[in-house]
Amino acid sequence: NYPEALGPIRSARISDLSILGEYGRVGYLYSGAQSKMRPVIAEANLVNLSAERNPPSIYFNDLARRSPYSMMVKPNLLLEKAADVELAKKPGWQHGPRTKGAKKIISAEIDWPNARYEAYWSAIERKFLLKHNGRENMASSGVQLGSPMMVIQMVKISPSEYGDKFGGVTPKSEVIGSGHGYLLRNQRVVKARWNRASISEPTTWSLDDGSPAYFAPGQIWFFLTDTEPKFTYLPKPAKS
Template sequence: MGSGRVGRALLLACAALLAGCTLQPQEQDDRRPPGAGEDGCTPLAVKIDNVAPARPHTGLDRADVIHVEQVESGLSRLLAVYATGDLPESVGPVRSARETDLDLLGQYGRPLLAYSGAQSKLQPLIDAAPLEPRTPGDDPDAFRRSADRAAPHNLFLRPDRLDPRPTACDPASFGFRVGPRPQGGEDTSRHTVRYPAARFGFVWSAERDHWRVELDGKPSALTPATVVVQYTEVRDSRFQDRWGNVSPFTETVGSGAALLLRNGRAYEAEWSRTAADRPTEYRTPDGQRMNVARGQVWVVYAEA
């Protein structure tokens, strides 16, 4: 598709000129499977640790989309997606994959998934999923251990050493359309999402036109332009960690309520995703497509 190639070239040029150039306006083609365009683009997804010893994170400011998932014991992990080709030198700390990642990543076509490993019973599902798994065993030159942190919070990815390499995509393929904010909404200076053992605060900065992220009540350097709180079912999966704690599975295919945070306002929304290889659509209660602001997007999966 000629327009897709032009859009990709513009994104690469933008990345060369502006750091953190994420989610620029592109025309949406809903007939095309997301991320699987004829130009063969390959986004990169990285599974990120999010407990206190793993902070501060490295390289997350360059991600285009960050998904927030609940894991064992009510804790959380992040799935950072680099779609537009603007890759950091290092990303991490990198941790293990979960079953939720497999359905979630279907909307990105056939991405690279960088992770530290997975339990043996989950590995066959990862191998069968439409993605390219990359672990230290698959690609040892692309990963390093830092001497500044204790294991297991010290594994970092060097994206430029991955083989195969990620390539730039048109982010509109993944359902995130940049455009004007909806009408209405409520003035919102702060919104908090709580998991059983984790907390995310989003504080609006009118001066800088972004949300400042607080992790478990502590400020971070993360500054998304848009936050989507997606309410869904979080149920037990078939898998457990090494201590016997059941791994949650977050439903990302289906429909439900959502809350869109952008430009200092909160908007009631609805989400819908018809299949694992389709993007998630966000609409107003009267059915209008909802746009995101230019910049990084966070999608936080919260229990309905």
């Protein structure tokens, strides 16, 4: 079951193509793209399901939201246009038990130049809940956003060749290659290594000894950043 409306839908970013490439010929939703980038999107192994190719009956601006966070999509109607979309390829990570030695945390702070997220563990909801720039990150339904498992993937972020008429430059996240990251699950964090050989290959995750870094089943949220996160660890109980 899909919600009646989903969003916000943002503009195309060059990093999107690299991120989605490992999942096969999937649908690509975006609000608009720079003219310079449109030929690159056309050559990618993706199905263009953007607002540039679909009517206002499918993509619409929510008047209760301010731009650029106002565009929404009606997923049930869009799926009728998705005949060319293939089933997503299996991701590179493996599911399994939590890594022994993972450390208990209270929260994790993830930073970018213009935004800050805090993920903190809720014992009541049994998941990490999110704050955005110091405020609780809420869905339109009134539920605070969060997930039982989150992944902070450390990547190189640099200016791309794509900019706008106002002088803004779109950053590019390098998700092909190798690096490290952090897996957050069950109130704990463990450092892991990621590796991806090419745009069509899956990203695998491993521990320092080469064994798999297991993911929890279910919903997983990823954060791509080049700034090391700040963890607040749960103090060890005092010895009696």
